[in-house]
Amino acid sequence: MNSLSVTNEQFSDILNLYYGSYFPLKHFNDEKNFKNILLKKKVNNKFFPLPIFFGINKKKYFKIKNKKIIKLFFENKYIAAIKIKNFFNIKKKFFGRKLFGLNYKKHPYYLKFSKENYIFLDFEYIKINKKNLRHKYFVPPSIFKKKLKKVSTLAGFHTRNVPHTAHQWVHKFMIKKYSKILIQPLIGQYKKGEYLDSTIIKANLLAIQMYDKKALYVPYFSYPRYGGPLESALHALVRKNYGCTHFWVGRDHAGYKKYFSKYSSQSFCFKNQNKLGIKIIVQKEPYYCHGCKKIVNKKCLKNLCKRSLKIVISGTKVRNYLRKNKDIPEIIMNKKISKILNKNSIINSLKK
Numbered sequence: 001m002n003s004l005s006v007t008n009e010q011f012s013d014i015l016n017l018y019y020g021s022y023f024p025l026k027h028f029n030d031e032k033n034f035k036n037i038l039l040k041k042k043v044n045n046k047f048f049p050l051p052i053f054f055g056i057n058k059k060k061y062f063k064i065k066n067k068k069i070i071k072l073f074f075e076n077k078y079i080a081a082i083k084i085k086n087f088f089n090i091k092k093k094f095f096g097r098k099l100f101g102l103n104y105k106k107h108p109y110y111l112k113f114s115k116e117n118y119i120f121l122d123f124e125y126i127k128i129n130k131k132n133l134r135h136k137y138f139v140p141p142s143i144f145k146k147k148l149k150k151v152s153t154l155a156g157f158h159t160r161n162v163p164h165t166a167h168q169w170v171h172k173f174m175i176k177k178y179s180k181i182l183i184q185p186l187i188g189q190y191k192k193g194e195y196l197d198s199t200i201i202k203a204n205l206l207a208i209q210m211y212d213k214k215a216l217y218v219p220y221f222s223y224p225r226y227g228g229p230l231e232s233a234l235h236a237l238v239r240k241n242y243g244c245t246h247f248w249v250g251r252d253h254a255g256y257k258k259y260f261s262k263y264s265s266q267s268f269c270f271k272n273q274n275k276l277g278i279k280i281i282v283q284k285e286p287y288y289c290h291g292c293k294k295i296v297n298k299k300c301l302k303n304l305c306k307r308s309l310k311i312v313i314s315g316t317k318v319r320n321y322l323r324k325n326k327d328i329p330e331i332i333m334n335k336k337i338s339k340i341l342n343k344n345s346i347i348n349s350l351k352k
């Protein structure tokens with residue numbers, strides 16, 4: 001029988017679809033669903049923001065184009081046998097414009113998409129090898145929810161970062177308002193300059209220890225698409241499927257450099273929160289005020305503090321300290337967390 005090896009990213013999509021993290025989507029998009037999502041953000045009449053597709057490059061296509069039944073492998077382990085229903089194309093320009101607007105050619109995920117996808121597969125599983133349908137960074141939503149027991153409100157926090165003081169301000173803000181919080185970092189980074197997965201996990205677990213059992217942890221095994229508002233909406237759906245009742249959508253959530261405006265993700269998710277079935281927490285970004293000597297996210301008391309006293313805290317800033325081998329100030333990051341970081345905590349070369 002013919003075989004096809006799947007990438008790390010495809011494997012994460014297989015797991016998330018099969019185990020319900022992407023519900024109401026249960027399987028990779030066929031041509032009709034792919035187009036419906038791009039045009040109407042809908043799948044079977046339900047809101048769904050981003051296409052989840054199974055694409056292959058030219059080399060793989062020529063290997064399997066005349067085959068009907070194929071075995072899928074991930075890291076040399078047999079995961080499933082599939083029956084190919086058909087191959088189809090989606091115009092790259094159409095994909096790019098619908099997801100990323102007029103400047104799509106400058107978007108990093110568009111470039112990745114164009115490079116990796118020669119053609120798309122519509123298939124069905126004939127056999128699934130459940131034994132190998134697992135990953136150290138993946139916990140099925142149903143397994144996680146069993147541990148939840150009686151938590152009346154659970155507020156989700158997405159991150160692809162090492163928590164800095166502004167993140168921790170958000171954690172504490174949510175702990176005050178909701179029964180528990182779920183810190184769920186996105187694991188599956190591939191871009192140069194991002195943190196290593198292992199660093200993200202270690203640092204977030206350290207933060208969780210500071211919250212007196214009020215914070216839960218589960219990884220979100222996927223990969224960033226830098227898709228701004230649409231990807232933020234997918235993040236919200238995933239959190240709903242993991243049992244969250246509320247979800248924090250922050251400044252430039254799932255963004256890329258200055259591609260999207262600061263609060264476009266937040267307002268898009270808030271506008272669609274009924275369709276998503278999860279409440280979106282809408283707050284301004286927290287920053288450090290030298291006048292008040294603390295982190296705030298509203299105007300300082302009586303507006304006595306000057307604008308110049310305001311310090312923006314961002315992951316980019318932290319990574320710049322690391323690259324230069326400089327100590328990270330405590331107003332930017334808790335010492336216990338910054339202690340575990342150095343310039344090797346960042347992806348220095350492009351992962352294959």
Ligand SMILES: [Zn+2]
Nearest residue numbers: 289292300305
């Ligand atoms: Zn102030």
